[in-house]
Amino acid sequence: xxxxxxxxxxxxxxxxxxxxxxxxxxxxxxxxxxxxxxxxxxxxxxxxxxxxxxxxxxxxxxxxxxxxxxxxxxxxxxxxxxxxxxxxxxxxxxxxxxxxxxxxxxxxxxxxxxxxxxxxxxxxxxxxxxxxxxxxxxxxxxxxxxxxxxxxxxxxxxxxxxxxxxxxxxxxxxxxxxxxxxxxxxxxxxxxxxxxxxxxxxxxxxxxxxxxxxxxxxxxxxxxxxxxxxxxxxxxxxxxxxxxxxxxxxxxxxxxxxxxxxxxxxxxxxxxxxxxxxxxxxxxxxxxxxxxxxxxxxxxxxxxxxxxxxxxxxxxxxxxxxxxxxxxxxxxxxxxxxxxxxxxxxxxxxxxxxxxxxxxxxxxxxxxxxxxxxxxxxxxxxxxxxxxxxxxxxxxxxxxxxxxxxxxxxxxxxxxxxxxxxxxxxxxxxxxxxxxxxxxxxxxxxxxxxxxxxxxxxxxxxxxxxxxxxxxxxxxxxxxxxxxxxxxxxxxxxxxxxxxxxxxxxxxxxxxxxxxxxxxxxxxxxxxxxxxxxxxxxxxxxxxxxxxxxxxxxxxx
Ligand SMILES: *Cc1c(COP(=O)(O)O)cnc(C)c1O
Ligand SMILES: [Zn+2]
Numbered sequence: 001x002x003x004x005x006x007x008x009x010x011x012x013x014x015x016x017x018x019x020x021x022x023x024x025x026x027x028x029x030x031x032x033x034x035x036x037x038x039x040x041x042x043x044x045x046x047x048x049x050x051x052x053x054x055x056x057x058x059x060x061x062x063x064x065x066x067x068x069x070x071x072x073x074x075x076x077x078x079x080x081x082x083x084x085x086x087x088x089x090x091x092x093x094x095x096x097x098x099x100x101x102x103x104x105x106x107x108x109x110x111x112x113x114x115x116x117x118x119x120x121x122x123x124x125x126x127x128x129x130x131x132x133x134x135x136x137x138x139x140x141x142x143x144x145x146x147x148x149x150x151x152x153x154x155x156x157x158x159x160x161x162x163x164x165x166x167x168x169x170x171x172x173x174x175x176x177x178x179x180x181x182x183x184x185x186x187x188x189x190x191x192x193x194x195x196x197x198x199x200x201x202x203x204x205x206x207x208x209x210x211x212x213x214x215x216x217x218x219x220x221x222x223x224x225x226x227x228x229x230x231x232x233x234x235x236x237x238x239x240x241x242x243x244x245x246x247x248x249x250x251x252x253x254x255x256x257x258x259x260x261x262x263x264x265x266x267x268x269x270x271x272x273x274x275x276x277x278x279x280x281x282x283x284x285x286x287x288x289x290x291x292x293x294x295x296x297x298x299x300x301x302x303x304x305x306x307x308x309x310x311x312x313x314x315x316x317x318x319x320x321x322x323x324x325x326x327x328x329x330x331x332x333x334x335x336x337x338x339x340x341x342x343x344x345x346x347x348x349x350x351x352x353x354x355x356x357x358x359x360x361x362x363x364x365x366x367x368x369x370x371x372x373x374x375x376x377x378x379x380x381x382x383x384x385x386x387x388x389x390x391x392x393x394x395x396x397x398x399x400x401x402x403x404x405x406x407x408x409x410x411x412x413x414x415x416x417x418x419x420x421x422x423x424x425x426x427x428x429x430x431x432x433x434x435x436x437x438x439x440x441x442x443x444x445x446x447x448x449x450x451x452x453x454x455x456x457x458x459x460x461x462x463x464x465x466x467x468x469x470x471x472x473x474x475x476x477x478x479x480x481x482x483x484x485x486x487x488x489x490x491x492x493x494x495x496x497x498x499x500x501x502x503x504x505x506x507x508x509x510x511x512x513x514x515x516x517x518x519x520x521x522x523x524x525x526x527x528x529x530x531x532x533x534x535x536x537x538x539x540x541x542x543x544x545x546x547x548x549x550x551x552x553x554x555x556x557x
Contacts (some may be wrong), residue, residue: 002042006065008208009037019065022125024203033206033318035259036065044267047223047237055079057113057216063263064117065212071124073149077112078216080104082224082384087352091452092372096382098241099355100221107141107168109358109388110217110253115141117213118202119149128152132202133190135183135249135310136161137388142202143172154199156190158183161309182304183249184315205252205319214256215263218244221384222261222270229382232271240270242381243332245277245371247364248287249311251319253386254278258326274384276332277377278323279367281306284313285336287320292334297321307339310360310389333376337366345369352455358389433480435460439470439496440485440514449483449514467491471499474506482511484531494523497530 006019010026016037017027025032044062053059057078058069066072081101089097105112119142122130129152132142139155146153153174157166158181169176177193179186194201204210225239226232232239240261246253254276264270280288283305290298298320304312326332337345339359346362349355357365364385371377436458440446443465450461462477464470468491474482482500486493493513501507511531519527 002040002045002062004062005039005041006067007037007039009035011035019067019208022200032203034208036208036212038063038263044269046267046269050223057116057213057220060216060219063212063215063219063260065208066117066120066124068124071120072116073119073123073145074116075106075112075144075148077105077116079220082221082228083355085353087452087455088349090448091352092369093379094372094377094381094383095379098225098382098384099353099387100217100384102217102386102388103357103390105141107137107144108390109137109141110214110386111137111141111388112145113213113216114138114210114252115145118142118207118209119145119151121209122151122200123149127200129199130154130202131190131194131197131199132156133183133187133204135312136165137310138202138204139169139174139176140165143169143174146174147172154190154193156186156193158186158309158312160307160312182314183312184300205250205255205317210252211256211259214253215260217253217386218257218260219264222264225382225384234271236269236271238264238270239382240264240272241274241384243277243377243383244274244386245279245364245368245383246386247311247360247367248278248280248323249313249360251278251287251313251316251323254326255319255322258322273326273330275330276323276327277364277367277371277385278327278332278334279364280334280336281308281311281342281363282336282338284311285334286314286316287323288334288336290320291324291327296324308342308359308363310358311363333371335367335370337363337370339363341366348455351457352452355387356390357387361387361389433458435462435477435479436481436483437462437464437470437473437477437479438483439464439467439473439488439493440483441465441488442485445485445514453483467493467496470496474500474509475503478506479509482509484511484513486513486515494526497527501530 007016008019008023009016010029010031011033012031013026013029015026015028019036023034026034050059056074056076058072058074061069081104083099083101085097085099089095102110128150130146131154132138133156136157139157143153143155154177155169155174156177156179159178166176179189191201222238222240225241226237229239231237244254244257248254258273261270261273278287284301286298286301298316300315304314306312342359342363345366346357346359349357349362349365368385377383436453438446438449438461446463453461462473464473466488484493484496497511513527513531
């Protein structure tokens, strides 16, 4: 059997020693950010020896820093499903969008992995009381696992976390301290408290357990993608996605993910590293600002303003430096979205794909929408987005009247016709669209668009199957929007547009064109100024998976 030596390693000065004691800093240079390293005297044995393992993140135990498996505190965390997005991906024009469903962990977020490993580590080192600072989900997950391990927990959180989450934390018997201030201040209070009581303080991203736990997300993603797409191009058994997207607060998730992909490459399991989509809240986005300004370190946000407490890290520290380097080396993006954009995305995702997430995750979706709109993501790329939480702590707020019907009329840019998904096209027109006429000769395509529009809250949808019928219908119904196919028998889309635009009463109705072919310059010119946006039909109906979806799932609605 292969023997595995686990070292504690300082990336700053390259000091290493066997992992036989807890260190708060490097004994050589004093650096507080430390890593784990694994040295094997034989093959790792993956994926063969994983087959008989239990269905939790602990099946990857060779690359986790626990010495004695008897110390593992587990509730079946990890091995969450990788869900293919159906309607949302169709709407965005993405062919391979997957949601890593961390909602299905014991406390509903990917922090369950961190809690399981961190609390197991505490047990291994004989610790029975612990202090942790958190923006919410770490405190919930640690509380559950600490309760199970008989460890007393002190959690320090910011006061903006939803009261439902606070009750959940205290339910497990945790001593909860609310700090009115920024998250960085809460961390400082926690640190002083731990020092004064002589208690260990969870070291988060600087310590070993947190990063190592996040690796299991990447192991699972790579393994599951190989089940879907087969091995990598050069024969490695598993697959690296093109993108890993997550809303980022302290940056632990993506830092751990990248460490895992490095290790998988080192052990011949995958090829290449993913691009990172790091999404932050516009009211607290130190990484986005620093990256845009080309700064190697991120200055703190002095006055964080987001209602999404989960992502309210005002001082990102070393995580930014690591993620910045990864984005520079492998590609990726730092994107911010507003709270309101996140709340809107939350509803879109729930209504299109039946997936309810917490606002921090909705923020990642809204970042994804932007990345698609700005063509940062290619329609053919494999995209994995980490989803967590449940919607209910903020439901009232999100579904309140003030947020459902705000109107944002973006003037259409008529010079170039944007190519984008149906969602983006709708948003560019007006979110208050109540009545749409779809003019499309392919009934399958027409049905899929109907479904997407319904999910987006459009209540009246009429379908015409050629241009002449479409014109008659538009004159009769006076819709708010026309969705138009170009290639149709008799009166085609171009002719339809000519007639519509010469009809004074209806020339103002916005038109979204759906086309299956690449347009010539001449054709583009004819459309320019006439239509709101242009949709690539291939992204809607030519894809095999979507064709199946249309045939099997939608039937004859
Ligand atoms: C913790 C958390 C984040 C932020 O994660 P980091 O990797 O620490 O930046 C985002 N979303 C959810 C749901 C979380 O629980
Ligand atoms: Zn060092």
